[in-house]
Amino acid sequence: MPLGDRGSDKSEARFCGVETDFNDDMPQVLSFNLSTGGFDFVVAPLMDPSYRPSLVQNNSLGSGALPFAASDLVLSPSQWSSHVVGKISSWIDLDSDDETLRIDSETTLKQEISWASHLSLQACLLPAPKGTSCSNYARCVNQILHGLSNMQLWLRIPLVKPDDDSVDAKPATLVDSWEIWNSFRLLCEHHGQLSVALDILSTMPSANSLGRWFGESVRAAIINTDSFLTNGRGYPCLSKRHQIFINRCFNHSIQIIISGNSGHPKASADSNDFHNYSVADLQRHPLRQYLEYVGHLYQKLDPLPDQERFELGYRDFLQSPLQPLMDNLEAQTYETFEKDAMKYLQYQRAISKALLDMIPDEEASVKTIVLMVVGAGRGPLVRASLQASEETGRKLKVYAVEKNPNAVVTLHALVRLEGWEDTVTIVSSDMRHWNAPEKADILVSELLGSFGDNELSPECLDGAQRFLKPDGISIPSSYTSFIQPVTASKLYNDVKAHKDVAHFETAYVVKIHNAARLAPCQSVFTFTHPKPVVDRESNQRYKKLHFMIPNDTGSAMVHGFAGYFDATLYKDVHLGIEPSTATPNMFSWFAIFFPLRTPICVKPGSKLEVDFWRCCGTTKVWYEWCVTSPSPSPIHNINGRSYWVGL
Amino acid sequence: MPLGDRGSDKSEARFCGVETDFNDDMPQVLSFNLSTGGFDFVVAPLMDPSYRPSLVQNNSLGSGALPFAASDLVLSPSQWSSHVVGKISSWIDLDSDDETLRIDSETTLKQEISWASHLSLQACLLPAPKGTSCSNYARCVNQILHGLSNMQLWLRIPLVKPDDDSVDAKPATLVDSWEIWNSFRLLCEHHGQLSVALDILSTMPSANSLGRWFGESVRAAIINTDSFLTNGRGYPCLSKRHQIFINRCFNHSIQIIISGNSGHPKASADSNDFHNYSVADLQRHPLRQYLEYVGHLYQKLDPLPDQERFELGYRDFLQSPLQPLMDNLEAQTYETFEKDAMKYLQYQRAISKALLDMIPDEEASVKTIVLMVVGAGRGPLVRASLQASEETGRKLKVYAVEKNPNAVVTLHALVRLEGWEDTVTIVSSDMRHWNAPEKADILVSELLGSFGDNELSPECLDGAQRFLKPDGISIPSSYTSFIQPVTASKLYNDVKAHKDVAHFETAYVVKIHNAARLAPCQSVFTFTHPKPVVDRESNQRYKKLHFMIPNDTGSAMVHGFAGYFDATLYKDVHLGIEPSTATPNMFSWFAIFFPLRTPICVKPGSKLEVDFWRCCGTTKVWYEWCVTSPSPSPIHNINGRSYWVGL
Incomplete structure (x- = not known):
């Protein structure tokens, strides 16, 4: 069952898996780990680990059936696809100097992936490359990827980086495991179905080094029970640095998988061997305490702030920038942007400061400032200007210049509704071409794109500058x-x-x-x-x-x-x-x-x-x-x- | 006039150019350098070198005519395009820290290229990047390249590489100029109209370093008169290393351009200033001796061997490899390959050696060797086999196995024509499927592609091996x-x-x-x-x-x-x-x-x-x-x- 509920955050990180050993009774593997253990899915080997294609072929071809863990009929299709991640034989080594091992590895890898694909599994876990050279492994995986339909392949990568700032880093011949991942995925040309499953060890690299992984396609973090500490009451827990990392995993849709044997006193009082099921054992799962600890971390997370919740659906979703000068914005777009209260508050504060600077208290009743909102849209900056006027007690004459005739309709309605007819003059024109009847003291605009000038604020304001007094000011004054x-x-x-x-x-x-x-x-x-x-x-x-x-x-x-x-x-x-x-x-x-x-x-x-x-x-x-x-x-x-x- | 005649080698390297200073009398520039000097083309500035756009615009816009060297009417279109390479103002520096200079440079560069394009010049010579950073220069050239029709742009690059093995290399802050070229062309994404004009200096980098340039798009080598030595009789000549390099230029279609002033006693006895033309000067060109020396080098080149001449048209021309197994070759293809006498001579020598090894002299008259030519085509290997038999006095029984039914027609004709009916049995079959009536002592094949196994020789010979005796031999025995x-x-x-x-x-x-x-x-x-x-x-x-x-x-x-x-x-x-x-x-x-x-x-x-x-x-x-x-x-x-x- 999921680790917890974070409102609208329905990311994969809610689910927690467990890595199991080879067992040909798949229904019992599922029942024990899911029902008894409380895990959401298992990462289970598909093939007898003693199988070697070259030995089989040299002896006899036998019945022709490969030694898979179970027939596809023992579980329903939805059980296979929702609850089982296939674990590819960990002995394979496609970059070995031993040619027989290399060819056996390639044969097995292809057979297992083909079987997993037959079962419609969502993903398979590929063992980590054995050395620093991985090109033949990558070539074979790449060939497989180009023939796969939907299945994901998760390449297991130990989370190690030498010479980092962690206290017990070993300056050995270790390489930064990111480099191995990088070579592998470059050889596979960033294939979209190839991701990483990070093996979390007891030591953690530096924060900067860890940060890299959150820009990579990481689907799972496998925590070995060895990486857990024991708390005062004998229960498993994680170091502060591990906790921070796991929390970031939760926030980046990375699933946790527990792996290894129970090694904590309170984790499983009676049995350290959960593969040897008995009726009695079925009542407890040796890794249950680890799962509960992970669930505890998940539930401790701060709830998502409103704005983050609102923006969840937009995460990493590419949009083309607006072309507000060439195209006219739609009502829906105005509607959305006008709700950004903070933005207009800042404009109001800026305008108020400018008004106070321009007119001393003693002239407040006699002097009127000419303020032009260029790109007035449906009027939010006109409103902010009038509120600044009210707040400061300075008198304004406002021109609202807008090139979108559809927005001008709304502007007229707004002015009537609010009774601003005496103060506000609406001008339906492109500011670059308007012949202003007088010059402005203040030019207010919001023509900014995400990259500042990318919606052509500079070009528009160059055009508007013709009707700004020489000592007039522009809000914004720069970007x-x-x-x-x-x-x-x-x-x-x-x-x-x-x-x-x-x-x-x-x-x-x-x-x-x-x-x-x-x-x-x-x-x-x-x-x-x-x-x-x-x-x-x-x-x-x-x-x-x-x-x-x-x-x-x-x-x-x-x-x-x-x-x-x-x-x-x-x-x-x-x-x-x-x-x-x-x-x-x-x-x-x-x-x-x-x-x-x-x-x-x-x-x-x-x-x-x-x-x-x-x-x-x-x-x-x-x-x-x-x-x-x-x-x-x-x-x-x-x-x-x-x-x-x-x- | 061209430097000389190398038979069918019609490469650009026959033509030699001269770099000139700014002169607004283009007909005289051409007449002096081509008719008097004997050069084939001039590399001439197009724009008054004192022109700076920012100065013009700040003063007055004047008549609006840019200070180009000449109206397009002073020369015929074919004179412009055949005899003039435009030399872009050498003062431009698009990566200067001085923004005015940078913008002036961009404006001038665009104006000059536009003018050169208007004149349909074949090429323009761009000045070398001033520093090691060239990205703004490359950006501007790249923009121009994407709007050009046919004109080539030659980027001038001095031929320098520090720390090479030349005796007088300076271990200064010089950079390998190849690096600058490489950055520039990577930024321009290997644009096909962007090439190099190498400035040849008095010292030469190492041979390995020079070799790189012959894989690059080098169109011209500019030799300054300073790089010439003076021979015993006072005439200009080049060092041995320069000569070797220039000869390679000739062989790689790289044109020579002479640049600089005459500095050799016998080069021009009277005048060192060839820009100051007078009627008397028109009779001699101060750089004529340099041109004649380059012509002398060109004429000294060894004539192209027959085979090179035959293959000139194939140089750097990409062809798809044959698929002789899947497709049937055409008569034309057989015809071409059968002319390769050397190949069949080698086969004949190999077969002779094998026959002598298999049959001692004393058994020559009683023992017959079964030889099968697999992939016999139109019969050249059958002929080579029979010639080996004759040469060694060993008796052969030949099977000619061929899968192409069209070639089999020719084989039958050949056998009849040559009277080989008693010795040669023709088999129209794919060797992979043929049921041979007996086993062979020798299997002869030529199924090799340029990469050895790429025409599937291994797969074909695997199929043929069924009918080779256990102690039989294959020719070839390996590849x-x-x-x-x-x-x-x-x-x-x-x-x-x-x-x-x-x-x-x-x-x-x-x-x-x-x-x-x-x-x-x-x-x-x-x-x-x-x-x-x-x-x-x-x-x-x-x-x-x-x-x-x-x-x-x-x-x-x-x-x-x-x-x-x-x-x-x-x-x-x-x-x-x-x-x-x-x-x-x-x-x-x-x-x-x-x-x-x-x-x-x-x-x-x-x-x-x-x-x-x-x-x-x-x-x-x-x-x-x-x-x-x-x-x-x-x-x-x-x-x-x-x-x-x-x-």
């Missing part, structure tokens, strides 16, 4: 974009699924969740408003960025860049999604993701050099980007061929 | 395939032009010419015949290879692997195309080329680890391959999805 390199195999695979270059040269709006952020954000492009008139500066930009990959991370894969913005509305009032300074409780913007056509592996302590361009043509604006170090990538999105924003 | 990593940008670009994965997962038969062989060959798969009966060995193979890139090569790009074979016919009689042991004067096989989907950059002194598999299914045989070090590539041709040989 800056930021990027950071990420491991994000889910996003990469979703882009790759389109099988064309264009999707790799497109930036996506996405709630990035299953990702590893490999270095702190750095700023990319800044735009300031109003532009000094003497400055003929264009809106083209070029920035070269240097990211340092921390030494203790180990090597990592960069699948692309997460992008954000931060805007200064007025003086110290800002608005943004850059993680270190993000405005809380705001949901108008997810991050933006710039993919790389070929993921780039970065070594620990190495420099990742990235170039970003903002290019401007007569009808469109676009970004180009590339990596130049450690090795040059192609320049992405040449001449905006794949992705652009229309002017 | 081995070989590969070596190569730089081959021409081949890579031709594969890439198909814009799909399948062509990158196909092996091609090709006369590899413009390529750099980066390491000596290593053996891959060996097949021996007859197979020992107890040996149930399959024809599947797996080989991991380690290539060491020599230290003095510098970094290099691996575009794929050149493949060859060597066959042991009988004892010391062999036949093969592996370069170090190739049978001379044989033309039946070109090399085979296994491409890599993504070229891999290897560092000097580093290890390149490569895996090759020969996989066998029920209906086909195929290869899979991958690189595992320095970084793993995807496994190519999974399950033979792109390229296979039908059984």
Whole structure:
């Protein structure tokens, strides 16, 4: 039964499995581990571990039946597919120097996967590569993957990384096991049905190094009973570092699997051998206490905050950015964004500060400020402006300029409804072409995309600047974009699924969740408003960025860049999604993701050099980007061929 | 006028150019350099070098005409396109820290290329990147390339590599200029219209390092007059190392361009300034002696051997390998291969040796050897066998087994024509299915592809082995395939032009010419015949290879692997195309080329680890391959999805 209930979070992490030994009585394996033990599924060997194809063929072909654990008839199809993960024989070694073992391994692997596929199992657990070389294993698995329908293959990888900062790390000849996974999946070209099952050992690598795995396709974490500590009352428990890691697993839909024998006094008082079932034993399962401890961790998790719950369905789901200048937004879109109370509160605070700066108390009753909301939409910034006026006691004359005729209808209705007719003038026009009857003291706009300038705020405000007084102010007064390199195999695979270059040269709006952020954000492009008139500066930009990959991370894969913005509305009032300074409780913007056509592996302590361009043509604006170090990538999105924003 | 005549070699290398300074009298530039100087083309600046867009715009826009060297009307369209290469302003620096210079550079570059394109020039010479960082330059050139029709862009690259074995190399902060080229072209994704013009300096890097360039797209070698020595009589000449390099340029269609001022006593007795034309100067060109020296080198070249002349049209031309088992060869194909006298001579020698070993002189008149030619085609191996019989005085009974019914028609005609009816029995059958009436002493076959086993010789001979006596012999007795990593940008670009994965997962038969062989060959798969009966060995193979890139090569790009074979016919009689042991004067096989989907950059002194598999299914045989070090590539041709040989 599931570990617990986290409201709308229906992730796989609710389910906990148990690794079992070979047993040809599958119904009893299921009954003992599920009913008695309380586990949700078993990871069970499918084939007699003593089987070797070369021995069978040399002796006699016998009945022709392979020594599988059970006929498919002993369980129902739904039992096989819901409760059994196939465990591939752990003796196989496809990269052995012994050719007979190599060929036996390949034969067995193919037979077992074929059997698992016949049973419609959801997944099989592949044993970890035996050495550091795994190309023949990868070649065989890759061939199998290209013939599989839906089944997942979980490659078992021990969670080890030498020279990390854990107290008892051994500086032996161990390799960083991530490297093995990386070679394997590169050889298999990031195949979507190939994932990782991490073997959790008693020591844990550094936090940076662990972080990498949350950007990889990890489906399961196998905790051996040896990795548990014993608490004061003799019950199994996990170290603080293990607990933190397991909690992150829960949050990233990674299932826990308990493995090994009971080794804790209170775990199973009577029996250490749960394979030797007797009627009496059926009442208790030697690993039950471990399961209960994991369930306890799950239930202790903080409930998901409202906003996270709301955004669950958007996690790692790629969306094309809006084109609000070229296209008109729909009512539904306005409706969603207008609910972002925090955003409008920040605008109100910025406008209030500006009003107080512009008009001293003694002139409050005589002076009227001309404020123009450019891109007024259905009016939320008009409302924020009027509330700022009320709050500060400063008088306003408001122009609401909006190019979407559908939104203008709503604006008129709003003004009538609220009785703002004396204060607010509605202008149905593109701000770039409007002939204003007078000049503005304050220009208020919210034309920001996830990457700041990507919805063409700079170009629009250049057009609006004509009717801003020379000493007038723009809210926002500036905005800056930021990027950071990420491991994000889910996003990469979703882009790759389109099988064309264009999707790799497109930036996506996405709630990035299953990702590893490999270095702190750095700023990319800044735009300031109003532009000094003497400055003929264009809106083209070029920035070269240097990211340092921390030494203790180990090597990592960069699948692309997460992008954000931060805007200064007025003086110290800002608005943004850059993680270190993000405005809380705001949901108008997810991050933006710039993919790389070929993921780039970065070594620990190495420099990742990235170039970003903002290019401007007569009808469109676009970004180009590339990596130049450690090795040059192609320049992405040449001449905006794949992705652009229309002017 | 061309440097000379090399018979059928009509390569671009016949033409020699001269680099000139800015001059707005283009007809005189052409007349002086072509008619007086004897050069074939000029590399001339198109724009006044003092022009800077930012200065023009800040002052006045003037007449709006850019300061180009000449109106397009001063020369005929064919003069522009045949005799002028545009030299882009050398002051441009798109990666400068000075933003004004950067933007001026981009503007000028685009204006000049646009003008050159308007004039239909064949090529423009781009100045060398100023520093080691060239990403903004590459971005701009890449944008231009994607809008160009036919014009080539030649990026000027000085031929320098520090720490090489040349005597006067400076261990300064110089970088290997190949690295700059490599970054630039990776950023531009191997664009087919982007090539290199190498600046030849007075010192030459090591031979291994120079060798890399012959696998790159090099169109021109610019020799500055400073790089010439002075011979005993005061005339310009080149060092031995320069001569060797220039000769290789000639052989790789690389044009020579002379640059600089005359600095040799006998080069121009009167004038050192050839830009200051006077009527008297028109009679002599200060660089004429340099041109004549280059012409002298060209004319000194050995004439192309017959076979090379015959194969000129096949250089670097990708062909799909034959499928002689699945398809029937055409008469034309038999006709071509039967002309390969050397091949059949080797077979005759092998058969003679075997006959002498099998029958001592005293039994020669009483014993008859049963020899079966399996895959007899139109009979050349039957003829070789009978000639061996005659040569050795050993008696033969010959079976000629052939599966192609069309070839069998010719075989019957041949036997009648030659009066071989008593000796030769023709069998129209696939050797894998033939029920032989008796067993053979000798099995003769020639089922070899460029990669040895790639035309399924192993599978065919497995089938034929049924009718070979236990102590019988097979000619060939074994064959081995070989590969070596190569730089081959021409081949890579031709594969890439198909814009799909399948062509990158196909092996091609090709006369590899413009390529750099980066390491000596290593053996891959060996097949021996007859197979020992107890040996149930399959024809599947797996080989991991380690290539060491020599230290003095510098970094290099691996575009794929050149493949060859060597066959042991009988004892010391062999036949093969592996370069170090190739049978001379044989033309039946070109090399085979296994491409890599993504070229891999290897560092000097580093290890390149490569895996090759020969996989066998029920209906086909195929290869899979991958690189595992320095970084793993995807496994190519999974399950033979792109390229296979039908059984």
